[in-house]
Amino acid sequence: MKAYTDNGPTVGLFSSFVPRELLFALGCVPVRVFPTATKPTLAEMYLPRNFCALTRNLLASFLEEERPRIQAVIFTDDDDSSRRLRDVWAEYVPVPIWGYLEVPRTNDSLAIRRFASLLADLSREIESHTGNKLTVGHLRSAIAVYNEQRHLLESLKASWLRGNLPTLLYRNLRRLALTEHPQRANEALQHQVNAMSASMPSEVQVNKATDAGTRLLLIAELATPTSVVRQIESTGARVVTEVSDLDELSVAQQVPEKGETLEDLLASLAEAHLTKPPAPRTRAIRRRLDYLAQLARDRGAHAVICAYSKFCDLPLAEYPLLQAEMERVGIPVLLLELEDEVLSGQHRTRIEAFLEMIRHK
């Protein structure tokens, strides 16, 4: 079934728990909002300086420019920061809020049923704004579009892990997938996959030189700042996985698109989003720690760098447990608390010293 329109309203999202399929099926273009503020201090008029830096930067991004591309936003109740951002937003940002999605903190069958019902509520809210009706056909098509995107991203990830795709290019493609119209993003991803296939070296030609360096697992909220990745890779170390909304915390598995009813399809979306790799907001902290330790082992990571936004409560509160878990399996961890994309001299020294320490081991 054809989408309602190719150029429906662009809706900004602040969480990876909002199924983009749902919005796309309702004729919207869902895009993930990344901070772009050049004057993050603008947010200090409404949020204290010791408030989550990512939240402040997101708010400042909308305060300093009109963001005409984004016509509405949807919030979730991920943590105190997102709740507070929503309150401030409603008062001071001239971009309407089209929905507020509660997301369960567990993923048992009851939670999945509850989430599916909340998604149905959200879809009715969006329907009231767009005038478009959510149908089985539209939702199936939308799921198919995003399944294709997942397939393409997994293919690119495999290339990146083999060393055939530079980390920064891989991350740019992932960001494009989150911030562009999904079909146009898929075309760009397909183009890259085709280009890789055409020039794909055989297994024996794959460049393993970088594998000789330190292999790092990165953990961040939305995405590790590019400046951190650049700094790491400039030393010869290699990022082998990134646990953030940009990569591992997105829904990677294919969502079943064969449901006969809207309820079936919404249940599939609910299950896919609640059973994706666990974020710090999950109540099952053990599941998250086990997942991170297993991922580090699977990717052969020598060390972990946590690049968290300063004053971001959830990951920072989790950090001591994470550090203890990683040390238990013999993997050292570095914590970086960042205000924005810019690395200070101390941050650079921390990263370099940490990598020197790993190499000496």
Added chain:
Amino acid sequence: MYVAGIDIGSTSGEALILEDERIVGWSIVDTGYSSRRAAEEALDLALSHSGIERTQLQRIVATGYGRVAVDFAHQQVTEITCYARGAYFLHPQVQTVIDIGGQDSKVVAVGAGGRPLDFAMNDKCAAGTGRFLEVIARALQLSLPEMGDWALRAKQAAEISSTCTVFAESEVVTLVAEGATREEIVAGICRSIARRVAAMAARVGVEPPVMFAGGVARNCGVVRALEEALGHPLIVPEEPQIVGALGAALVARDGATT
């Protein structure tokens, strides 16, 4: 075989020439506006003290916050690694090294052979650094070198509650107005720095023997306050400012022989 280590900090730059296991010369200069110029100047001075020519150097390693500006060095290494190496060279039993420099402070757990095992650094904030002392010295119209003696003369230390340099400076002005003596205020400032660094050290875990290096280690008031805060005596090298440059020279020596 001659090698050189250069440590460019925010306040001072040091260079040290090593011939195998022997320190043959070193220098300390003000960093000023240019890290590169300070590195050249420190190296030239150290070479003249050593009586050797730059062409005799087989390898140069730069460290410190200005290391990236030393483009004539063969390698740049962080001060974390260099302080661990330098401290181990001077005292092979050392398990922890604390460095308080002009702009930052750091604590390094030292392992076998001078290998860094873990570390902690201050954030981009002047509290707990030499800059903090400088600001307060100016407010009290004292010179940096005399601050330590003033602190030791105090019968009690004034309570400085703020850890922020800007707020602490205002607090000092208030204490002066309330009649606190300069000795008491300086002792309070030393204790404030010591508490902050001790809290940072606790993140790494302080294992004795502990070496105290960097320019602030020259301040006997901070040394005493830090010993009290840590509960361990501190080893202060004869020249605490050159430990980083020494470590860099040792890294250079390793690189020259491999």
